[in-house]
Amino acid sequence: MRLLVTLATLFLLMGCQSTSNSKLDADPEWVTGKLENGLTYHIYASDKHTPVSLRFIFEAGSLQETDTQLGYAHFVEHMAFNGSEHFEQNGILDYMRSIGATFGPDVNAYTSEKNTVYVLDLPNNAHLDKAFNWFNDIANGLNLDANEVEKEKGVIVGEWRDSRRENKSAYMYMYEKAIAQSQLAARDPIGTVPSIESATDVSLRQFYETWYQPQLAHLVVVGDVSVEEIKAHIQRELGKWERGNTPAPDTYVIPTPLPETILQPALSAEGASASFAYDLGPTATENKGQLFNQWTNEGTAYLIRERLEDELLSITGKPNSVEVGITSAGERDFLIIRGLFPAERREEAQTVIVETLASMRDRGVDEKAVGNIRWYQDARKYYRQYDDNLLPKDRISNFTWAFMRGEPSLGTEDLLSLRLAWSRTLNRYGVSDHLEAMLSSEPVVFGFWLDDEQEAQVEDLLVDAHTRLMEQGKKRGSRGGNTLLAAVSHNGTVIAEQKKTETLNVWTLSNGVEVWYQQNPKAKEQVRIVVGDKGGRALLPEHLVSASFLMPDALFLSGLAGQDAQGISRYLNERSTAIWPEITPTRHALHIDTNRYYMDDALALTHHLIQSPAFTEEGLALSKQKVSEDFKNFHASINGKYDDAVFNKLRNDNPAYRLSTVEDIDATSLADISAVHDVYFSKARNTKVYIVGNLSPNRIKRAVAKNLGGIVFAEPSVPELNIQSDTWSPALSDVLGVSEEEKGKGLSALYVLSEVENDQSAEVVFIDDILSRIATRKVLNSVREQASLSYSPGSFELSIDNEKYTGWAFAASVNPHQAKQANDLFEGVVQDMAKGVSDDEATVASTQLREALQGLDENAHHQANIFSRYLFNGWGVDALLDVNKTIDGISPEEISDRAKLIFGKQSKVVRAYNMPEGVELPE
Template structure:
């Protein structure tokens, strides 16, 4: 659950979901016949669910549990996890924060890996710290994740020794503890010292009924983190890191028998303490009636209401439990589809609304309604979200709604079934982790798929219509209201707020399900033929050039069984919009994408496309416009129909335009309250030389925008397809999809205008610039250091920038985090592009205490200076090369990589075959080459420092 975080609002782009086929050409791209679905129905009796026969589950004499599964996706890789039933709820009063601190110390010295030797060893083996090697601590568990290559036997087998070191041999060197205090405090600063944290401290006791969970947030207490003695954290580790509370999970491309032997060898010596503490199971006690908490903060930009009705927790263990899980999934989908429809009206009652039933904290489930109100319209928002629950309770759902929900549920389970031999190992890990921690059943995809097929149509409308009444209650309920300080005077009191909730659904009427039986297309476009067909044997690609000028690059793969990725682009974008029409042009694609197509508004289209596995969306960037899409092979034609329609029959919907304009104005109204938003707006302004096109839209510009201008610009950008290049990657054959390409892409309008983009020179200004933003009451600073300049875009130079990025990242983690203890997660991001002009940027960012800004900036420049003087250390180059080689090997087996790579190669006019020599080209990276790169790209001649500091007192 996401406690009291800002709700992510996608206010300017509505997502197009699925698709359906009506008109057809002769051939369909059918996936390979393996994994043919079964047809066995399973009666929904309350029998205990089986255990997937593909997983080996065992227990050592000392009580440690293990899960082992051979899985070939990704090839030559394995996921090793150590799961501990040891979280923050187990801490004594003087240990608050030490469950999480223990997790940190596991990376700072163990019996076999003193100090930072473990991280150093793994990085040299191609494992990236943070991105791959990681861990987390929650209320009830601490989990360590270790992805490893399996084609290097010594490294793979060493992984089990590493897990065993975490499980029982952490050193807790007092000197390392003292160094890590600053890192943990900086993690707390990074995630806290803000409005969310301040409000969370006030709302959690109400939300969690003053239970142990409300008093044991994993980050802990600052004074304890600063002052605890080593004996205190050692006591936590000795009490709770013990074999009978631990599990090892290993899933990957390996021999299961060898893995089982390694687990026994490494973990059998672990012993439980002589006097074991009982592992108390904490709960959240029920509350009679309703508890209300209203809180405000000067920096909170939204008004958010939450209604949480707590219920006894459930764990899926039987077929009856599983059947109820299916019902809940259908219920949540149907109810939220209705809430989404409200956002498509010209005057939506809220900015965001969602209601669902699911897992909650402390062995509870909860029926949670959350709504983000527009300024001054809290009553309207609360009553609207309550009304939808009441509508469902009083009148139920319609048969057509239920059938659509069932179709969509079958799409999801069917996709998982068809991809079962391509399922990433980490997904199995998550299932086994839940099984160990909560007892959640792991019947396997074969059972689950057949259960759905055999039982989902047994779910009746009466079953669904009874659910809202079971979920809604005024008992064991918490109501939370969070708002900006400036609105405090206009907020309701507790009595008024509860009255809104009580009366919210008084006048509701039954839901009317408006659907259309019209086809997407009345007839197939005649299209045009392929004029030229080229093949690249090295990459396995085929390029078609159609008579209307459209190009299509096709790469059939077997990386996924049920996926085809589609993208199309042409040059132009918003760079061709005048300054006066820019705001309208910039809104054009998201508005059109959320307006439906042809004669179907978005709500009608969503319903028509139920039960189809695809997504199609147009976009317009600064230099290009295009289409982004994906589809299962069975729904490929529908995706092509939608692509055709987004070119030829985009829909102009005034209601969608008005709704989006109103929502955007509402968000802009309070944006200036949030220090992070103010800082990022300043960053965007400075880095783009105050060009309004790259800055947050102002109200005057927004008010000057019109739907007519947006629609007209969209039509211009998609009115000539002759300059478009499409890529297709996935499970198909060229012969199977070629007719679709010729009919639908070949039928697109073509005027041969030969338009291209304009270079507007929107880029960081030259010179040395420092910009400080004083905003926020928390003792918290953010720093960005941006180096930039012209760039010779070429593979050899790109590799050197990539290497310099990772080397600098390694050095700043060592210096700023490990040595200075001044930051939690420094970041280095290098980017380079050829379009609209060849440029590069290096961005170094970190959060820290305000008093440490100057010291840490100086330390950063010192590390850069060392590389400029001597180049990178050979050991650091070795780490980058290992990580890059491993990463490339994995990417070359992923559809998403090829879809992006082929498109970018086409845009940049590059030979795509160069990817085949990328790993061998890593030999070009040397201490001298990194020295040269650092002096060239980090010279400091063009350096912008952007600093967020608290408000001056």
């Protein structure tokens, strides 16, 4: 259950009624200049973080294509990775891997309707020469070799195939309806299959030379650099790039969509929903007035979401059953309000949504609500810390996003002054007027319905809801004041302590709980807490597995510590705190994300969650409704049908590893729920707590002793078992498959089921991560680069933490006629891995892992996730405390030997397919 308004989100949620139309000043920390040839550069130098991030942005996207060039901007983007003056074929990717970067997260590119953006995130500034070599090649040195163009067509068609579904997601459908009467409808960045297949090196070069000109290019650099050195780099590499004659494209704004009511079949995996799309006009943030209006839009959207979440919780059982936000399509902004609910409660849910919107539109909001979006003086410290914590890749992503939207990049102090100036003028009357203006226009209304609903009835209910929405809104009941929990009933003490490092303390509480606290100044105001242990669903007897899916929701929906579910929701929202469960087949945990000022409140709530659950039949019923709906939708989806027919067979349908049936969910009792809670938080468990934050150790020590040390763990009401998969399914066919895919789409998968022991130590976990990188590189080279069968073939470890044996998986979305060929290639990779890996392969992948694990302390959320994983699984955290030492201690021979064991002849290889309906399996 995630009920969180993050600090970063709050920075975007403030608004203003009116202000001057004076021009916004750009952040003075950014150095912006222009070469004589027209190329613009933007440099942000900072030695706070070692990495360096670069973006090369071109004012060229799908809107710049002619009718005979559909998809060419995107095609040229692909060709930048397929040979240039300084890098043969995939040379840039090979070089980036050699320095520890990974294709996808660290080196990539993307194309929109008006921009093409090239992405480079370097581990340090030692590799800038190569980076600028490549950018110089992108500018005017791409080979666009005819053979490479032909090879890349299969990859791009594969990407087109992956992105085209007969049944679209709700947001994709709404986007397509918004642009239906605009130029964008015929200018999808990926193009069309005929246009892709007819492209030639000559036709692509024509587009390339027309639009890749310096006056249309922007080079962005952020990180540990010298401004003067970067300017010299840019002048040296790109100063000779000849200026062209192509003018900068005009901004294109899509026309206003006409209000209407639209019915559309829902994706099974998404479930039933209703959406309301309000046109807010052209995107505009050129001056203070426009910027403040945007903030006000976002602030009122937050208030709408907050109110609807509260109103719908008792109907849906989901704290996140409503999605509200400002989105853009074709330079036009929209307010999107989407409610998700069980199909059988559509009428009730839609009525609540429209009556709440009408009430907020016509009755406004109170001063307390306004206070939730107002900035105060102490926000200065929070925002400065947020800005100070930004990594180069995050700062440059923010800049690029703002650039693509035509927004200025504001300086920290200017932004703070603007936010606070707005807050001083904020009042309930202005916010209420803004709400009325936003919600008074007639929206486009969408109803997404499931197969077991009657379309005509859904239409009637939607028309009725639309009519109610336009009626005068009535005043709704108050949400009440601040919420408080009952006090913690028992306190504990610390009975033992040790200092693992200067910043890592370990305390043993009087009830046996072990608390690990990592003090991290970079966490600033954030505190992340994880409580858990290994075990998960594998601990439970089979008849209780379904209860494990219901217990977390039932725990909240039943109310706790004197508060009902709505009260708990408000309690968390008021404290900017999130709590959510993690229950896997082999691990269970409770995650908490809070602010240092509310840490005691979060720990007190954790105490009540463990010590005094108050399960009720009403809470269980709501939980069943929510989980049954989600599981029914998944089982009916393409992925669900594949899992039921193929994936779950690998472990012989072990209940710990698959979703329960709706029938099992419905049959779960209150006693079952309580029994699961008892097993996870019983005396027999080795419960541990991992905390990361920037509070003094003594402060944390007192807080955990008071709130967690007093928990009295009960004896489990059922005997603990271990039903995890001790072996792969013993009687498994060599070929598995199902025919549930959409027309023209196929899935090829190959599973390697080994009897090699899984993750016995942290070092083995590191080795398997290295092997995953090597296998992924081989798959990309074989299936994508050489055979052009798929856009994104991949490999991943099939086995999960603490599972007894190791397994591996390879998968790709392909043309059904090429499904067998894909698995042939996967098997070739397996045979290659079975021979071991070269020293060079081991070294490159080890370098990638080393870089991926640098700066674990930069993000408290990520740090808590990875450290708690290692701690709970019994691997210890020493390997993470000195990543370089751990990796240095792993030899290429150890990596190669494990590859031989996992992928050798003693392992069983299973081919699997998901083919279109009516198409037989290829073997």
